[in-house]
Every structure is written in C-alpha cells, then in structure tokens.
Amino acid sequence: MxxxxxxxxxxxxxxxxxxxxxxxxxxxxxxxxxxxxxxxxxxxxxxxxxxxxxxxxxxxxxxxxxxxxxxxxxxxxxxxxxxxxxxxxxxxxxxxxxxxxxxxxxxxxxxxxxxxxxxxxxxxxxLAQAEAIADLISSSTEQCVRLANRSLQGLFSARVQDVLEQLVAVRTGIEAYLDFPDEDLDVQQAQHFCEQLEQLGADIATLLEQAQAGERLHAGATLAIAGPPNVGKSSLINALAQSDIAIVTAAPGTTRDPVATDIEIAGMPVHVVDTAGVRETEDVIEREGIERTRRTLAQADLVVWMDDVTQPGQVLPKEVDAARSIRVHNKIDLTGQAPEALEDEVYLSVKTASGLPALIELIRARLLGSEQASTPFLARRRHRLALQRTQEHVQAAVQGLREARGLELAGEDLRLAQHALGEITGEFGSEDLLGRIFSEFCIGK
Ligand SMILES: Nc1nc2c(ncn2[C@@H]2O[C@H](COP(=O)(O)OP(=O)(O)OP(=O)(O)O)[C@@H](O)[C@H]2O)c(=O)[nH]1
Ligand SMILES: [Mg+2]
CATH class of the missing domain: 3.30.1360.120 (Probable tRNA modification gtpase trme; domain 1)
Structure with a gap:
C-alpha cells in the first residue's frame, strides 16, 4: 500500500x-x-x-x-x-x-x-474503488452509473487481484529457482513457466479489452459525420438525436459550421458532429467550413463517411482513416434496395429509417468492441495504460524464457509487471498520482 x-x-x-x-x-x-x-x-x-x-x-x-x-x-x-x-x-x-x-x-x-x-x-x-466514486458522481448515463457501482463494489479490483495472484504464483516459482543458483532450469520447467505466463497473458488481454470498453463508456467518444454535400449528413444527425438540430435542405452546401450534439448509444455518451460537405469550392465561407470538417475528422474516434447510392463510384478520401470509419450509403429508398449491413459499411435510408438500427449497432460495436467484451465495469485511461504495461512485461518474460536469456531477467520482468498491475488498486503509486486522482473529486467527497 x-x-x-x-x-x-x-x-x-x-x-x-x-x-x-x-x-x-x-x-x-x-x-x-x-x-x-x-x-x-x-x-x-x-x-x-x-x-x-x-x-x-x-x-x-x-x-x-x-x-x-x-x-x-x-x-x-x-x-x-x-x-x-x-x-x-x-x-x-x-x-x-x-x-x-x-x-x-x-x-x-x-x-x-x-x-x-x-x-x-x-x-x-x-484506488480503483475511490476512482469509481468520482466516476459514479460524474456519470452522464444510466449504464455508467451501473458500471461505476460494479467498480465501486470491487468487481474490477477483484479481477485485477485474480491476475495479480496468478502473477505472484509464477514469480514465486521463478524466484525459488533463483534462490538456488546451482539447480539448472530444465527445459520442461521453463516450458511450464512459459505456459503459465501465456495463460496469464490471455487473462490480462481479456481484462484489457474490458477495461478499454469501460474507459470508452466513461470518457465517451466523438463521432463525426462527413461526406460529399447533400448526401444526408444533417438528416442523419437529426435522426440520431431525434431532434431537428441541423438544417436540412435540398441545396448542396447547406451545413457550414460543424453542428454537434450529445447522444447515448448503448449507454455510452457519444458526441456527434455533423460537418460541412467536402467538395472543391470557391466559396470562402464554405471553404472554411470544409477546413473545419478536416479538423473534426482528425479528432474523431470514429467517422461515418456518407455517400448517396444514386451516385455510385464514391471512394473514401485519403484523409479518412479506413480503420476508424464506417461507410454509409444513404437514400436506398430512391433505388428500392434493401437495407444491408456489412462489416464496415451500411446501406440505409435516413428518410425511411430503414437500416438505421444496423448503423447504430455497428457504431456501438466499433466504439465498444465485440459483444464478448461486454463491459462489466467502468475504467479509466490510467487503468488501461497500467494493464498494457503489465502485458508488455509479461510478454517480455515469456520471450526471455523462450530465448533462454536467464531466469533473472524473467524475474525482473515479472517484478515490473506486478508493479504496473499494483498501480491500479494503489498498492504501488506515488504521492503525485494520489494527488492527481483525489484532487479531481468534489469537495466533501
Ligand atoms: N430520398 C431521400 N432523401 C434524403 C435522405 N436523406 C436525406 N435526404 C434529402 O437529401 C437532401 C440533403 O440532406 P441533408 O441532410 O441536408 O444533406 P447534407 O449531407 O447535410 O448536405 P450538406 O450540409 O449540404 O453537405 C435533403 O433534401 C434531404 O431531405 C434519404 O434517405 N432519402
Ligand atoms: Mg448538412
């Protein structure tokens, strides 16, 4: 402590x-x-x-x-x-x-x-429970409240503790060998340590995935809606927000300033930004709007890049990272196509709302991860980074053992892994870290 x-x-x-x-x-x-x-x-x-x-x-x-x-x-x-x-x-x-x-x-x-x-x-x-108190108080969605409660009850800490116990068990085994330097580590024993560590690595990976989703739910995400003019971007933000927050007209180039709203998708706070349609233009105001679109695109966690099915052959521009985007082909009501959801693209009609639930589900999956990683608790960036460091040290230990680089090194890697993991619950940590965490709390808490 x-x-x-x-x-x-x-x-x-x-x-x-x-x-x-x-x-x-x-x-x-x-x-x-x-x-x-x-x-x-x-x-x-x-x-x-x-x-x-x-x-x-x-x-x-x-x-x-x-x-x-x-x-x-x-x-x-x-x-x-x-x-x-x-x-x-x-x-x-x-x-x-x-x-x-x-x-x-x-x-x-x-x-x-x-x-x-x-x-x-x-x-x-x-420490993770203390953070959960602050997160509970600052929760903006029902889901966050429920998950913060689970962290507060110690569910996240218990998972960290499980991993910690496994880690300590392997570490103890390795340290026991180190205490008797005359005893050579036989191949079978080294293999056994590796297998234990690989199992540990898999458990950390699961916890990490859950912590990532928990972090997303806590911090929320930014979703940008972008694409050429007149494809239905503002219509989509209005549909997602269930409110007429952006102006929709049949004239291309309607949206200039980005229009933003906060919505909730599967309990996650999502900041949605509708942007000016991207095209070559001489109009000074529209050009500035497009420049703002580019800035929004760079900052978004996920981009919905929209086009119009009646104008095929549209490609994803190079400034949009395919790994961080979903392609939406709108206005299928005009062609009579059925709605369809593929891995990274959706055919839909904002006008008739057909295909819209599939898009929302895809956004959820892309922001929160697979169904299997359904989030059991709320987490913070600090937790994710600590888990990532734990994972790296465990992987380094396995690699060292495989390459017969000596038990001392593996022992040291595992000591560092334990330290990183212990930072989550506050078993190890600096005064600085505590100061930073608790100063964000409300007075009186
Ligand atoms: N038929 C049909 N029309 C649609 C659909 N979605 C939007 N529209 C129409 O397309 C036109 C443009 O819609 P907006 O939502 O303003 O398009 P935008 O992409 O925001 O346009 P800019 O702001 O100019 O870039 C409007 O007349 C909408 O009513 C759809 O699913 N089907
Ligand atoms: Mg618009």
Missing amino acids: ANVIPTSSDSICAVATAPGRGALAVIRLSGPDAHTIAEQVTHRKLAARQAILTGFYDAGGERIDQGIALYFQAPASFSGEELVEFHTHGSPVVCDLLLDTLCAHGARLAEPGEFSLRAFMNRKID
Missing part, C-alpha cells in the same frame, strides 16, 4: 451536498476530534450510529440551526476515522456558519477528495 501520506492527525469538514439552496444539506466532519467537536456543537452526547434531532450551536452558544447529527465510530465509517454527519436545512449561510463553528473548535476545511483519500489510506477502499 502506498503509505506516502501519514495517518491524519487533524479533523476535516466540508459540505457534502451540492452548493445552493435546498431542503437539506449534509456537512461531514472526519478525523480524530470529530466526535468531541460534534458534542461541543450539538451540546449532546452522541452514540454511534444513532441519528438524533438536535440544535447546532456556534462557539458563542447561539443556535444556528436544528437538524440531525449522526456519529460513525472509527473504523466503521466511510473514511475509517471518527466521522459525524450534520443534516441541516439547505441554506448556504447555515452551512457556512456551521463550518465556521467546526473550524473554531479545531477542524479545518477539507480539500477536494480528502474524505475519500482518507478512506483509501485507511484501506476502506482501494
């Missing part, structure tokens, strides 16, 4: 509810003096886990508000410390007065994420 920050000696307080007026607000106080301070503020004896209706009094003894005080005795609290919640009326002024009073009794205002940081330091949650 990263014991970079000493166990807290001070008590911290913050408003845990959203700023502004409301029916109620919750103020949290955590730290060694929380119970004592709370009894001074309430003028009452507080028993653990008993909600009491009480007055809250300032340092001069004057009543600020009446509400509920709830004491959680350490270590059975969110932070693992003595912790008291004050449920007040939802007035920002009451909250400020109560915070002033808590500070007058020796507490200090909490930094963003400091309650969660303390929970992490006291091993109530690991």
Whole structure:
C-alpha cells in the first residue's frame, strides 16, 4: 500500500451536498476530534450510529440551526476515522456558519477528495474503488452509473487481484529457482513457466479489452459525420438525436459550421458532429467550413463517411482513416434496395429509417468492441495504460524464457509487471498520482 501520506492527525469538514439552496444539506466532519467537536456543537452526547434531532450551536452558544447529527465510530465509517454527519436545512449561510463553528473548535476545511483519500489510506477502499466514486458522481448515463457501482463494489479490483495472484504464483516459482543458483532450469520447467505466463497473458488481454470498453463508456467518444454535400449528413444527425438540430435542405452546401450534439448509444455518451460537405469550392465561407470538417475528422474516434447510392463510384478520401470509419450509403429508398449491413459499411435510408438500427449497432460495436467484451465495469485511461504495461512485461518474460536469456531477467520482468498491475488498486503509486486522482473529486467527497 502506498503509505506516502501519514495517518491524519487533524479533523476535516466540508459540505457534502451540492452548493445552493435546498431542503437539506449534509456537512461531514472526519478525523480524530470529530466526535468531541460534534458534542461541543450539538451540546449532546452522541452514540454511534444513532441519528438524533438536535440544535447546532456556534462557539458563542447561539443556535444556528436544528437538524440531525449522526456519529460513525472509527473504523466503521466511510473514511475509517471518527466521522459525524450534520443534516441541516439547505441554506448556504447555515452551512457556512456551521463550518465556521467546526473550524473554531479545531477542524479545518477539507480539500477536494480528502474524505475519500482518507478512506483509501485507511484501506476502506482501494484506488480503483475511490476512482469509481468520482466516476459514479460524474456519470452522464444510466449504464455508467451501473458500471461505476460494479467498480465501486470491487468487481474490477477483484479481477485485477485474480491476475495479480496468478502473477505472484509464477514469480514465486521463478524466484525459488533463483534462490538456488546451482539447480539448472530444465527445459520442461521453463516450458511450464512459459505456459503459465501465456495463460496469464490471455487473462490480462481479456481484462484489457474490458477495461478499454469501460474507459470508452466513461470518457465517451466523438463521432463525426462527413461526406460529399447533400448526401444526408444533417438528416442523419437529426435522426440520431431525434431532434431537428441541423438544417436540412435540398441545396448542396447547406451545413457550414460543424453542428454537434450529445447522444447515448448503448449507454455510452457519444458526441456527434455533423460537418460541412467536402467538395472543391470557391466559396470562402464554405471553404472554411470544409477546413473545419478536416479538423473534426482528425479528432474523431470514429467517422461515418456518407455517400448517396444514386451516385455510385464514391471512394473514401485519403484523409479518412479506413480503420476508424464506417461507410454509409444513404437514400436506398430512391433505388428500392434493401437495407444491408456489412462489416464496415451500411446501406440505409435516413428518410425511411430503414437500416438505421444496423448503423447504430455497428457504431456501438466499433466504439465498444465485440459483444464478448461486454463491459462489466467502468475504467479509466490510467487503468488501461497500467494493464498494457503489465502485458508488455509479461510478454517480455515469456520471450526471455523462450530465448533462454536467464531466469533473472524473467524475474525482473515479472517484478515490473506486478508493479504496473499494483498501480491500479494503489498498492504501488506515488504521492503525485494520489494527488492527481483525489484532487479531481468534489469537495466533501
Ligand atoms: N430520398 C431521400 N432523401 C434524403 C435522405 N436523406 C436525406 N435526404 C434529402 O437529401 C437532401 C440533403 O440532406 P441533408 O441532410 O441536408 O444533406 P447534407 O449531407 O447535410 O448536405 P450538406 O450540409 O449540404 O453537405 C435533403 O433534401 C434531404 O431531405 C434519404 O434517405 N432519402
Ligand atoms: Mg448538412
């Protein structure tokens, strides 16, 4: 465990509810003096886990508000410390007065994420779970909420732990040989280590695929709709958004500025951008619009390149990366063709909506991966990078063993792999990393 920050000696307080007026607000106080301070503020004896209706009094003894005080005795609290919640009326002024009073009794205002940081330091949650709390709060879709909950319950951490145990088992086997340098590693034993590591590599690959999809769901994706003028790009964004956000006309060159909207596809937040049709033009405004299209194309996670089936022979321009694009052939209602979905292209009609579900499914599959990798948890870029590094070190160990480069090297590769994996749950990590992660949290969390 990263014991970079000493166990807290001070008590911290913050408003845990959203700023502004409301029916109620919750103020949290955590730290060694929380119970004592709370009894001074309430003028009452507080028993653990008993909600009491009480007055809250300032340092001069004057009543600020009446509400509920709830004491959680350490270590059975969110932070693992003595912790008291004050449920007040939802007035920002009451909250400020109560915070002033808590500070007058020796507490200090909490930094963003400091309650969660303390929970992490006291091993109530690991780092991936702490991140899941922030992700749960910032979730923009129902699916994200569900998946953040799974990470928070420790599902992702448990998978990481499984892989870690396998890794440690092989490492221990190799270290045992290293402790007895006289014992030569026979071919059979080396083969056995390789097989164990290959199995481990396969498990990491699965976890990585799931983490990638989890990351996509968390961070969302940008989808650009592009193509020649008048093919139906703006009609498509309107259909996806189920709202008339872009102007549609029969005149080519209608869209100039990119038009964007946020939609949800299979629980994933997708930022869709409709762009100006790409063609050679002397029109200065349209040219600028096309330049913006090019910039949007460069930044998009996926491009829907659209053309019109009544004008065959269209090719994907070279600035569009085929690996990052889906080709859509629109207006099949004009030719009487049936909708069709191929691996990377769809024949459809935005006008009649036939073939549209197939396109949405293809977008989902391209952004989230195959059905098998259906996402069991929410993840972050940091997790993916750590898993990738783990994978690289394990592969290096296998290769070293195959090429008989010596057990020491394989042992070292596996030590690095374990370190990379441990960063996910926070078993290894720097003060910097913790600072970065927890500073993104809300105040009071
Ligand atoms: N028949 C038919 N017409 C369509 C279909 N989709 C769009 N259109 C028509 O095609 C014309 C152009 O549609 P837009 O959505 O404005 O096309 P665009 O690609 O955004 O055009 P620009 O912004 O000018 O590049 C409009 O008259 C639409 O009604 C379709 O599936 N079938
Ligand atoms: Mg348009």
